[in-house]
Amino acid sequence: MNVATQRQHAKTLFAQAGLPTKRNEHWKYTDVSHLSDMAQTQSTAQTIQTPTTTLGIQNLDAYVLVFNNGAFVEALSSLPQGVDITSVASLLAEENHKLTDLFTLSGEEPLFNGFLALNAANAADGAAICIKANTKLDKPLYIKHISNQNITLRHGIYFEAFAEAEIIEHYLGVDDNAGLSNVSTNFILGTGAQCKHYRLQQEGSKQSHIGRVEVKQYQDSNYQMHAVELGGALTRADIVVNLAEQGASCSLNGLYVLAGRQHVDHHTRIDHTAPHCTSHENYRTVLDGRSHGVFNGKVVVHEGAIKTDSAQSNGNLLLSKHAQIDTKPELEIYNDDVKCAHGATVGQLDDKQLFYLRSRGISEESAQELLTFAFADAVLASMRNEVVRRYVEQAAFAKLPHGEELEELLA
């Protein structure tokens, strides 16, 4: 099978599925009816002229891939050794490429929906990356997306046995144009492979973002995700992990910092299909203004997946009277030899903690900021890359009403 056939197949799947509506259980809290036209319209790529080098994380020593409105910009990119990077555009021409697997779609995938079918059918470009066996990338791979219109991108990243790499996926906007990013990133982690994945979303204020991360993990592989939601008007991301072989482990960390009328919805699904696998999940949301957060975390332990260890925690902080959160941590277990737990909390800042700080001479605003930061930091603390972490902290501060003060306080 070649990629072209796959795309044709995806078109058929879309014709059958259509776009999801609020009547669909998985889209109950997220109304995407207004995105229908954008989802089905391909904009002709207009290169953004703004100097793109100043956008994104600075002082980051990394290999860079830049996508400007969905098109790969070779001139701005620097590629590592030991890694094959093919553009999807060129894959289209080739028969039986091993990366073709990353582009198949059966329609049976967990959380399959019309957007995903459209993504597979229309993706104009994307990076098909293969990290060779036993290769350990010395620097992170920074995939920078800058967009202000409708884009469809599909990345596939294949880790061969014992490959190790850090992937930073960054979605940036430049202005207030309204568009829709329909992006998906597929990972396959071979035996013993290790992947640290940062997924930062800072699209423009009118941009909508429908994303998907799909991970298939083989024996003893480890996948770590840090998803940070800061920008965009409406964002939906489906994170689907399949622990397919013994000893695989994953950890999913998520943080939303939302204000205004922002809407962010993450659906995560972890399938434990093999014995001795571990999954950890920690999601936190900070909601201000009229923002609306949605979190659905599902862990499925299949028959035979003995000695499964799974923990999930979801904390939600509401800062304003009009903010709203809908959360649903789900467990589906078909096996008795497991240890599974989940917890969810919703609340506002603790009066006693505020009082404690104020009694020590910290202004009420600063005390609030400090506690909010501490709440969010529980997720950020697990980020090992200091530069990325610092960048995210600053970007998150900027969204809080008295961010500068807090910066000083913590400096």
Place this chain on the structure above:
Amino acid sequence: MASNAEIKEQFAEREYNAGFVTDIDSDTFPPGLNEDVIRAISAKKDEPQWLLDWRLEAYRHWLTMSEPTWAAVDFKSTDYNAISYYSAPKSKKDGPESLDDVDPKLLETYEKLGIPLREQAFLAGVQNIAVDAVFDSVSVATTFKGKLKDAGVIFMPISEAVQEYPELVKQYLGSVVPQGDNFFAALNSAVFTDGSFVFIPKGVRCPMELSTYFRINAMNTGQFERTLIIAEEGAYVSYLEGCTAPMRDENQLHAAVVELVALDDAQIKYATVQNWYPGDENGVGGIYNFVTKRGECRGKRSKISWTQVETGSAITWKYPSCVLKGDDSVGEFYSVAVTTNCQQADTGTKMIHIGKNTTSTIISKGISAGRASQSYRGLVRIGKDAEGARNYTQCDSLLLGDKCGAHTFPYVEVKNPTAKLEHEATTSKIGEDQLFYCQQRGLSEEDAVNMIVNGFCKDVFDVLPMEFAVEANRLMEVSLEGSVG
């Protein structure tokens, strides 16, 4: 060491003690459902026109609905035209005046089940308990009516209440669960035959526990009872419900509706020990238990508490809920559900916070063994104006056997920042270390399992009324029966 698997097997193979059939002449409608059947039920009960119209309205609405499929249960859909909607033991026309008029076979049935229909002390020395016994489609006896009447409490079959207190029934019937609420509630509204009616007037504390005992006996029938409990300002009532059915190879439908209304400062405690026939070890037969239970805390500082011990039924589909409308009202849900063999249960609760400073607590314990599957499905919704709402949820599952399943689907929807919610869930099997600890102190393995299971359910058993706590403990022990000695 006796193998763990053996214990699990024994746990799964518990016996059903209430599975006998009472051989009694009954007056049963032929199977089928249409407007004529509803008219006939209504005529049997000599109902006023408004109630018939109400039923017909529900029926017409029901025709437009389809059976829900979202629950995590797998079953053959019921043919609603193949079951009979009315079955009553033949008795004297005007109904029994006193217990002496009740068919001795019926008395025997209830005696066998351990339900005292004679007005005697229940568990010698313990508080008395008033019982309304519902046999298939009708209530056959209600005890302590006189004593309750002296206290101002109305406790009678709903069919009698329709005759004697039509205004009260008309005012409250369907006010919590409207006719078209869901598929099974609509069906129930159309064809409900009997059930209990309880009214506690202002300031009255009901002097004894009230209890209804449901028994399905006839073949090919469905039981559709409707219970309505109203507690006026400052009233208090504790109500218990028990259920059993004979062992049969076909599936029988039980679709009940329970409505609770609590006004200012009122308190209603509603406890259920559900032990319908669960089907045999291959999943043949058993009751489909599709029940709509909802309580409305209409008044300030009112409180509704649901406690359930679910051990029976082939399929359970039940979400006792609280609508917390009044400020400072409290909703509680305590549940132990045991599924073994091929039983399936999809159960949980809904806590809808509307009033200010409303509090709800959810404790749900699931035990799943054999090839059973069990789900907790719950909703906690905090409305925009529910300032200071508070919820605590804990749902734990214990798995016995590698073929069983336990699932959790909790929905949390919050629209007010002052709300405080906590949700916790765990799933595990009995810890090897716990078993080892008990055994090295001289307990046999089955005693250890028994003890651990009981400890697991303790939070819920503790809030059961004493009489039922005894029964619940006994039921759990029956589950483990055969593993001792």
